Amino acid sequence: MVKTPKESLTILTDIVLPADTNPLGNLFGGELLARMDRACSISARRHSHQIVVTASVNHVAFNNAVPVGSVVTIEAKVSRAFKSSMEIYVDVWIEDRKSQVRSKVNEGIYTFVAVDKDGKPIAVPHIKPETALEKERYEGALRRKQLSLILSGKMKPSDAYELRTLFIG
Secondary structure, three states: EOOHHHHOOEEEEEEOOHHEEEEEEEEEEHHHHHHHHHOOOOOOHHHHHHEEEEEEEEEEEEEOEEEEEOEHHHEEEEEOOOOOOEEEEEEEEEEEOOOEEEEEEEEEEEEEEEEEOOOOOOOEEEEEEHHHHHHHHHHHHHHHHHHHHHOOOOOOOOOOOHHHHHHHH
């Protein structure tokens, strides 16, 4: 079975309350990570129709602070599915209170694994990207996975074809 990224789209919208903020009045980074993890988890579950677990947080960019009172929207979609793992790309937006204009403030990339009731990895559907952004993220996912495998000692750099093409041509 092949699915599209939009089938896994998860949108969580919430408000930043004072209890969620640091002394500067901005959302705690850990609180944002937890919200992102929840959205990614739902996205991975929608894609796989299985129990999913967080395998890694591959990248998080705290580009802008999220002030108290902000309406925060977190959008997560599966960017690529491998054998049992899924890369989920997550974007974080806030709305300007007066103009209602949305601006992207943060992003992240999480990896989830689908598991059976005993916690053993199980296969997930493949994914077919449709939009230009989905295709870009899909292509980059293999390079990101290869880099992660090299850094963890699970892959030899010489076997990382997708990465080699970036540097060798």
